């Protein structure tokens with residue numbers, strides 16, 4: 001593997017947006033599932049991301065019980081709005097009792113888009129996603145609301161997240177989609193597999209979340225890592241046995257390889273992700289500057305074919321075990 005030329009921001013499908021291949025995701029700074037979050041570190045993290053060449057920031061109404069991530073981001077946008085390709089999402093929020101609500105009704109989506117702009121102290125976002133389909137609302141109706149949000153000038157392009165292939169097609173028929181946002185990482189590839197062909201055929205970009213699987217694939221939590229009992233990651237099966245030990249075996253292979261390649265495991269994982277067909281952006285959460293600086297550096301790493309084949313072989317073996 002070699003360090004290549006500085007990262008180039010990629011053109012997003014048919015749009016005029018150019019996105020860095022690593023995007024900063026603001027879920028951790030919402031402080032809902034991440035421990036030890038504070039505004040000072042969160043602001044420093046966002047500034048560090050921009051300083052490191054990341055230009056894409058991903059937020060949502062539900063990144064906070066009351067838009068907390070947006071309010072922190074607004075402090076940066078006041079100074080650096082023109083440096084950011086800003087994505088937000090509507091369709092999910094927390095109510096006053098802190099219960100998660102999925103609401104894809106057009107009137108709610110439009111109202112929440114307007115409120116997002118107020119929180120973010122900007123007159124538009126670059127991408128507005130439907131966060132997820134609302135099973136109580138026909139998807140076409142939610143899609144039409146995103147069209148209306150764009151018509152009003154509150155967003156430049158549409159995205160949709162957490163859809164399967166049929167839902168993407170239904171949405172795209174009403175509201176042309178510039179970008180989709182599925183989960184994806186080395187060990188969880190299904191959501192991307194079902195969307196890939198349609199996205200490639202229709203020039204729809206993919207920004208993937210959970211590339212680091214909430215930090216596990218950064219490789220720094222060792223086998224006997226002591227989790228804070230409040231740490232919500234413990235609820236994910238991959239953080240529980242038997243998956244935990246199997247993933248640690250896999251991570252040992254990546255740790256050795258990363259060492260040979262003189263990069264970190266997180267950088268290896270992100271670089272591999274960005275070399276998968278159809279994937280344009282790896283969304284990475286962070287709550288401290290050093291985390292996003294490490295992940296941002298992955299934009300300059302190019303893995304050779306042999307390395308990717310080796311990693312693919314380990315992934316396939318893990319899936320077969």
Ligand SMILES: NC(=O)c1ccc[n+]([C@@H]2O[C@H](COP(=O)([O-])OP(=O)(O)OC[C@H]3O[C@@H](n4cnc5c(N)ncnc54)[C@H](OP(=O)(O)O)[C@@H]3O)[C@@H](O)[C@H]2O)c1
Pocket residue numbers: 024025026027028034035058059131161162181208209210211212213214215216218220266283284285286287290291292294295
């Ligand atoms: N569309 C959707 O439904 C959806 C769903 C989920 C996420 N997303 C988006 O995707 C983004 C990414 O997902 P995510 O933030 O949940 O998870 P993630 O990127 O997989 O993991 C983020 C966590 O990994 C750890 N981490 C990050 N960089 C690290 C580093 N260099 N070294 C060690 N640990 C590191 C940090 O956790 P600790 O410091 O706590 O260990 C951080 O909070 C979100 O922020 C959000 O923008 C979208």
